[in-house]
Amino acid sequence: MRVFVLEDDEILARIVQDDLSAGGHEVTPWVCVEGAAQAIISDRSDLLVVDIVLPLTSEHRGLEATDGGIRVLKELSDQGINLPTIFASVLDYQINRTKIDDLKLRTFGRGAPPYLRKPYDRGVFLGIVEEIEAVLAIERQEVCGSRVSITEGTDVEPSLVHEDFQKENRVYPRERCRKSESATAGADGHVTLGLRFPQEVPVNLSPREVVGAIERYTAVEFPRKCRIGVVASLKIQLTIKSRLDSSIKQLLEIPLKEMEKEATLSVHVTAPGFRMDTRTMWMRVPFDQDSDLAEFHMTPIAMGRQFIEVELMSQWDRVGYFVVETEVLADAKQRFG
């Protein structure tokens, strides 16, 4: 695997390089923001290890940009390049969280890209590299040289359905493929084309571009304090971009049925301390838009600290699960009237 290490601490960079080289990886070290994006593209890197605080140029040691690593990734992102990335920083994750979220990097199913706070454990670092390598290896095996087929009459256009990914409800866009042979019609109603994926997988091929699993941020609103007997609104939406004002976010991966352009979730609320007209609502999540807004009208019937549990269910999974906490106070009229 080709690993690009963007790190200005030369001692640490050397350690990382030695560790990765010992594991059979090819490592390209880089120490500053300037020229990094172009070097990554030229290097055809599979994985980036990115320090966040970096000098702008190699001659500006000591004049670091606190978001130098982010700038490089943003530059790549603007060119449509989205590579697996491991962050390493002396800064706390929370400080960089919004900027990292905005990059929409691969999360490997964990809700956020791998982030290591310096000083970090080398074993943990190598474990993450190993895991990412395993995932990328599978993707290569499944993508390279495999036949693809198009289902006649599909409205997912333009697209090609990779046989293996079709089974997993994963659809790859047409531009990722190139034609090499003529089409033959199958007896099963499918037209199987002699198409192959490029032998070299584009570096920015990622599940984010796959229709089969879409990612959305949760946006939730409910008052932190409410009055007994007074209706309060619980609003839930799944958004493509995280809300800037949201202090806590959760990134959900929502399975999308084959050939469908939207997922349907049921939103179920469990809140024994509240009277509700409805406890379950349906939510449509289009593959290219924010979801419907689910709004529950809740009347508190019990005083004190109360918990509202929300579960988001697809046909197959509980894709989201969170708890809203609130304090239910006495009715204002009763207290002061």
Next chain:
Amino acid sequence: MPNSGSDDSNVTFIEDPAERVFLDALQTGGPGKIGCSDDAQKWLFFSHFEDTLEFTVVGFPEEKVFGPYEKSIRAVDELIADLLKTVAEFLKSLSGSNYGPSASNTNRPVGPGEKSQLENLKALGERVYKRLIPPNLQSEISKWKDSTWVGVSSRNDFIPWELLHDGERFIGERFRFYRLPKLPPHDEAIREIRPISYSPSKLYDKNIVHVIGGNLGVETLERCKKHFGNISASVTELEERYLEEVLEAIQQAHLIHFTCHGLPNPLRLQVAKSADPTVNLIIGSIRHYDMSLIDGCVVFANACNSAGAEPVLGEFRSLGLEFYLKGAGVVIGTIGTIPADVAVDLANSFYEALKNDPDGNVFSAFYAAKNNGSDQPANKWVDKSRLLRQLYSIYGNPRRVMCMNFGSRKV
């Protein structure tokens, strides 16, 4: 989202443990290959508040909501505790003296009175079903197709769902039934136990820890050691060891299998030779020992009552849920007393099915093992074994489980 000026600092996102292994499952075909999109799926939400039980059902693929159905029962906590006690005592007597650890597993004679015991088990399941489930929900359930996937989302782990009997069959036998646990939202300690984090795990080199305890008979011991005979994985056997050693070892395991006795008061897995609670695995030792399991690992606690609930200081707790809280993605256990020969048979069927499943899906293997023998000609032993297998329950999310293909897809 309107009113975007407010923040959501009163929202706590509790991680669904299964989420952490989603990518693994996605890559290895887990979510797509188990079942198909036409399979019926029901989500059953259950909660209780004061004396009211509340049930809501969401059905896919028809996308319909049924309920909420409510049932008010006076002193429901007492009733449930009473029911649990009754069920536990009944099952204990059912397992009876004929089912010692050294009993052979096939064609064994059925003792006098056993048939009526089985009938009584059905009757008990039916009684509990009618007592707890509102009539309109019973009517709805009767319309569900056999083999429907039924996921129960509930914190109230005390209902012996699998044992409920609708008058024709046990619920757990009729449907592909599983439990989707919820975490106690008010428990700050739980939130600390399960932070949203990135934790690397090896995907393809599976480690198995097999914990054996309880002075098992020679024949049982020999049979249970064969569970992993033909499986390509590293297996560590811990036979009657110190609790600390067990707790240390299971943290490195992708699959933890217990072959031991499960004992009540307090609920415990007998990992040692002695049955003394202080040297065995109790709920408290799992909860309070500073450890975490590998994300999404599988725990198969093949012991009596390993998924049964126990009322402790006003809350119902189970060993299964404690494992789940420590990071397990799937927990298999029992809600009653299981004869040793039935237990060992089921485990053998499970690992055989797992080995032969190209996707290494634990749920597929579980249902295959649970229904193993259902196509055999009926005889009293087959019938009894089949019924007792209904006492096994499974926690987790079938389509987001760690692939247990034991090295067949090693990269």
